[in-house]
Amino acid sequence: MTSESNGPRIVRVKKPSHHFSYLIAPSGDYLCSTDGTSLALQGDVDDQAIWDRSGDDFRHVVTGLVVQATHPEVEQRSELLLGGTSINAEGHVDGNAACFTVGHGPEKMPSVYLETLKREGWVALTSILPASVVDGLQRVGCVEAYEGQEPVKVNPIAQDPAVTRATVEPVSLWLARQYMQTRDIKVGHPPGVSSLPPDDGKREVQGWHTDFPYLWGTGDRIPVSAGELVLGMQRNLCVSDFTFENGATRFKLGSHTSNQAPPAEWGVTNDTFRRGHRAEHGLPYGGPDAEVIEAPAGSIVLYDSRTWHCAGVNRTNRKRGAMIQAFIPGYIIPFMDTSATFKAFLSSDVVDQVTEHERRELDRLMVHKIRGPAGMFAITTDAELTQRAREQGGSGATIY
Numbered sequence: 001m002t003s004e005s006n007g008p009r010i011v012r013v014k015k016p017s018h019h020f021s022y023l024i025a026p027s028g029d030y031l032c033s034t035d036g037t038s039l040a041l042q043g044d045v046d047d048q049a050i051w052d053r054s055g056d057d058f059r060h061v062v063t064g065l066v067v068q069a070t071h072p073e074v075e076q077r078s079e080l081l082l083g084g085t086s087i088n089a090e091g092h093v094d095g096n097a098a099c100f101t102v103g104h105g106p107e108k109m110p111s112v113y114l115e116t117l118k119r120e121g122w123v124a125l126t127s128i129l130p131a132s133v134v135d136g137l138q139r140v141g142c143v144e145a146y147e148g149q150e151p152v153k154v155n156p157i158a159q160d161p162a163v164t165r166a167t168v169e170p171v172s173l174w175l176a177r178q179y180m181q182t183r184d185i186k187v188g189h190p191p192g193v194s195s196l197p198p199d200d201g202k203r204e205v206q207g208w209h210t211d212f213p214y215l216w217g218t219g220d221r222i223p224v225s226a227g228e229l230v231l232g233m234q235r236n237l238c239v240s241d242f243t244f245e246n247g248a249t250r251f252k253l254g255s256h257t258s259n260q261a262p263p264a265e266w267g268v269t270n271d272t273f274r275r276g277h278r279a280e281h282g283l284p285y286g287g288p289d290a291e292v293i294e295a296p297a298g299s300i301v302l303y304d305s306r307t308w309h310c311a312g313v314n315r316t317n318r319k320r321g322a323m324i325q326a327f328i329p330g331y332i333i334p335f336m337d338t339s340a341t342f343k344a345f346l347s348s349d350v351v352d353q354v355t356e357h358e359r360r361e362l363d364r365l366m367v368h369k370i371r372g373p374a375g376m377f378a379i380t381t382d383a384e385l386t387q388r389a390r391e392q393g394g395s396g397a398t399i400y
């Protein structure tokens with residue numbers, strides 16, 4: 001392994017000075033136009049759902065159609081008008097005013113992000129989350145202004161609607177659906193906020209690996225190269241600012257095309273978590289052939305799960321918050337059962353604090369289903385068979 005003195009290349013994404021807007025109906029769906037004259041609602045955020053504010057007006061970026069807003073500020077409730085006539089809750093122009101929300105949109109058009117993602121295997125959606133969601137995630141994760149507070153022993157998704165809003169962030173979902181070439185995408189494990197503590201110079205660290213479901217370098221789950229088929233993506237959401245100093249993720253950008261595990265000499269997770277490994281071999285590779293992406297809180301780094309990466313080392317005295325999420329096509333068995341977490345959401349107060357759209361997306365992402373000749377069934381784990389399998393396999397058995 002190489003020493004830290006000759007460090008990784010820093011890729012810095014800067015806080016944008018301008019963001020596009022969403023016009024969000026009471027249902028949570030997005031106002032769009034396909035022809036530049038009529039309006040409709042849609043669940044996805046592609047280019048058709050992007051608006052640009054100018055004073056009290058919102059201009060539809062693709063077609064140039066202009067609607068007026070009574071309250072055009074971000075996160076404000078507003079009535080919308082087209083040619084002086086109010087727009088209703090279904091997005092139709094019929095004089096029945098509905099209460100829309102002006103949403104904090106992306107810095108760039110979704111199609112521009114998709115182009116970058118397809119070309120590079122990763123993309124940064126800089127500062128894409130609204131400030132209220134970032135604050136909610138920091139509270140749940142007990143980081144930044146909330147560092148020092150005791151974590152609440154309640155499922156994160158049942159603590160704050162910010163966890164749901166971050167999970168269903170619409171541009172990253174649209175990109176993941178496009179990149180994996182299926183509308184049926186799932187989360188591979190329940191959403192949560194994690195924090196990387198300041199390094200103590202001793203503890204074993206995460207090594208280089210690829211993410212779920214591949215897990216090359218950390219379990220080796222997919223046995224062969226998947227070729228053109230994309231079996232997973234990872235979404236790193238920066239709950240704190242990500243910097244080199246506080247342990248922002250190290251990547252070997254573009255390595256997804258190799259369809260291989262990171263080299264063992266870089267220090268792979270299979271080895272680095274072994275007790276005594278760090279004392280004997282030092283830290284995983286952190287030299288100039290690697291990159292660190294620095295991004296402001298509220299940013300998302302979305303990447304092909306085959307990309308080699310590992311956690312950085314936090315050399316500050318503050319925790320660094322993140323929400324790390326695997327996405328998989330519906331035909332891949334998830335990493336963890338998400339059904340109990342989804343049921344915790346359904347039985348919490350949060351369910352009434354999110355929109356119908358957000359509930360629907362979370363349901364799509366977290367309830368894994370079988371559809372076959374016998375009908376449709378939700379899949380979950382079975383306690384009896386789990387116990388039996390554990391007894392058969394012994395407690396240390398691997399399923400890989």
Ligand SMILES: [Fe+2]
Binds near residue numbers: 209210211309
């Ligand atoms: Fe990872």
